[in-house]
Amino acid sequence: MDLISELVDANRILFHQRIVDAFGHVSARHPEHAGRFLMARNLAPGQVTAADILEYRVDDGEAVMAGPPRLYLERWIHSEIYKARPDVMAVVHSHSPAVLPFAIARGARLLPVCHMCGFLATADGMGPPTFEIRDVAGDASDLLIRSRELGAALARSLGAGRVVLMRGHGSTVVAESVRVAVYRAVYTEINAKLLLQALPLGELQPLTAGEAEATRITNEAQVDRPWNLWKQLAAAGAVAGS
Amino acid sequence: MDLISELVDANRILFHQRIVDAFGHVSARHPEHAGRFLMARNLAPGQVTAADILEYRVDDGEAVMAGPPRLYLERWIHSEIYKARPDVMAVVHSHSPAVLPFAIARGARLLPVCHMCGFLATADGMGPPTFEIRDVAGDASDLLIRSRELGAALARSLGAGRVVLMRGHGSTVVAESVRVAVYRAVYTEINAKLLLQALPLGELQPLTAGEAEATRITNEAQVDRPWNLWKQLAAAGAVAGS
């Protein structure tokens, strides 16, 4: 199926673009069965091949096959978002390095400041929300979304948004297609890097709500162009990834 | 034509030097027809070959050929600058990462601080101006120079200068040759990186106006040396680009 091939490419791109490393995962909702989604078995993203893609149930986050191989500990990040958000067709979870500071510092806002990053705008103008796992799991958890309950809590934090930060952990990004989800994961990291460099220079000018939406529409209409370039780069540097 | 070959090299160098990525473009005015310029079709710079170079009209920014392939959305950055500036023979537009913070923070000045970057000096001593698209397109645009009117507004911001920053977007650099335009694009990024690191250290000493002009003349007379090195590096790492 084309979607399996697209998911394999997504894994390789996210690894080569250094959004994921040994950890992190990307999934896609089944194009014909809204109650199913596709994702690799428990494997580092850079090593995923078509044979590693399994089918899962949105309902309980488990693999459809009997006696599956080891699965990602945090598969409920994906299943519970698909459950809460019928519009979402792809999910990326990562610990991308420039985003993490924003998931660690109180009150740091990941506002969109460049025209490739308009999708980061939120209705309340505050940028993506931060999911604080202590609110649900107490203060001695291992911070992982390891149950349906925790996945549902994360999905509530995400709300109707596109990106949710996860305190001390990373972020999760959603979209209506694999290509747009990967684009958003890469550009969330780029916007974060840009903010880290720009903040010391003085008062910043984020995009207005109108600019954010206009730039988002324009860029997501062109998503094939960065996708094709990233796919080519990942193929050339697939193992080294550095 | 030699200029086509030079333009292909420019695309590859700018990509390998990480000035452009999937986005960004470089053009050259036709050496015999001042009303024409050369630029790739809508393609990631790192993938441009001689067969992708098209001829455009300065007058309306459109391709000369009938039924052209997809063109860059922002071709009027180039056409309107060629129109306003008879002295300009090459234009580079990019979103290079260290420059963007200066196009986002109010009042951050990209002053030349090292002897490779004298071209950044401006008559008013304030460093390159910043084009604010809201002044022309309102506050809900997608920040792209997608018309003659917007290109003309950008050209007015550039004035008689060499570099113009574009708020929330990137920068545009001009020169009297492709090699000098590429040099300026690379060193605008290097000067920006240097400022980002030096600003926390204390009061900086920018070049005097005299030093800026003397260093500019010296370095631009030697432009073949970095060009030849960058061309060799780009050939060696053309696909990976990392």
Next chain:
Amino acid sequence: MDLISELVDANRILFHQRIVDAFGHVSARHPEHAGRFLMARNLAPGQVTAADILEYRVDDGEAVMAGPPRLYLERWIHSEIYKARPDVMAVVHSHSPAVLPFAIARGARLLPVCHMCGFLATADGMGPPTFEIRDVAGDASDLLIRSRELGAALARSLGAGRVVLMRGHGSTVVAESVRVAVYRAVYTEINAKLLLQALPLGELQPLTAGEAEATRITNEAQVDRPWNLWKQLAAAGAVAGS
């Protein structure tokens, strides 16, 4: 012996992950003889092969063989820690670049802020201690642990912990296996990088003691996954190391 092969991989991984460069070393206690440990001869880690691994005595830090080749100047970092800590089965000493600032600035605390780095927590909540060699060797030493006495002083600073910073020098990381020691060395560097970027953003939220321990247990149980990925990456980029 499998452990020799594991040690060679550890050297290659630490070099490829840029934790060590020309300097730094990793050792493992002999699985059958608690009074012996294995480590390379004096060689840059990226160049270590199985033939370079020697056996040393915990008691005096010397090689067991007669007429050994040149040994690491700081082998007592390893021998004295094995002596003081019967639980420790592997030691990594490095000058990894993001950790050094924390070994240079008074009062900078390397607290665990992300879920991969829980092992950095200490009983006193202050993060890893810093060994100040002036306390033992006066203020004109070359900062190297070049004797049993200095190794014993370092081991006292480490105490019952997992990581000790060494002022003006680097750090030493210990664990109950080679894989976990390498994991800890890599993630101490990652946590340090994260703190350097996050500190300017505002008040940080370190992991609670409970989160640190829970995340440590979870991640160390999965250590084979990053280890296998890093081993594959190191094999692909073994010589370039860049």
Next chain:
Amino acid sequence: MDLISELVDANRILFHQRIVDAFGHVSARHPEHAGRFLMARNLAPGQVTAADILEYRVDDGEAVMAGPPRLYLERWIHSEIYKARPDVMAVVHSHSPAVLPFAIARGARLLPVCHMCGFLATADGMGPPTFEIRDVAGDASDLLIRSRELGAALARSLGAGRVVLMRGHGSTVVAESVRVAVYRAVYTEINAKLLLQALPLGELQPLTAGEAEATRITNEAQVDRPWNLWKQLAAAGAVAGS
């Protein structure tokens, strides 16, 4: 001659370690004729081969051969230092990126903070001096050492030291051998990077004068180890240099 081969390696190492790029140069005094020195013709360091090494006169900085190819514009950096400093046997001039901020910000001190960088200590405890070319050449120069007079002024700034910063330009490093000069160039850059990261963390602890001298002696006695590793890395990545 072995020294020619060593100089070629030095050029390749400095390029691969990103101390020099298209610009920068390294020279060595002739081992038998104190009034002569060896250096490449005007060529990017990464492209230097044995056939490019020429012999120059210390007295006037010119090539010995009749009708030489193009020479480095700043050869008097080398000749005037060899003239003023009979103890110096090798000189490296570069624009290495982390050092430049210290050559741009008033009062920023490049003090040695780690045990690989003790050579940066100076008798007055202030770290390397900064040569301000305006003192000799007025305020409209191109900042280049393009005459014997300017080279002599730079040598006066260097005095009896090992490193001199050049405002708005870069630095020059000297030593009693090519290997130690290259080591010092690489570690001046590393110490600068470390300071840039550590300064925001709080009060720093530089090495004492005694520690600086002790560490310098220890590390320079081991210079073959990093040299051999860097030589191997440069050979593997010679063209890409990235």
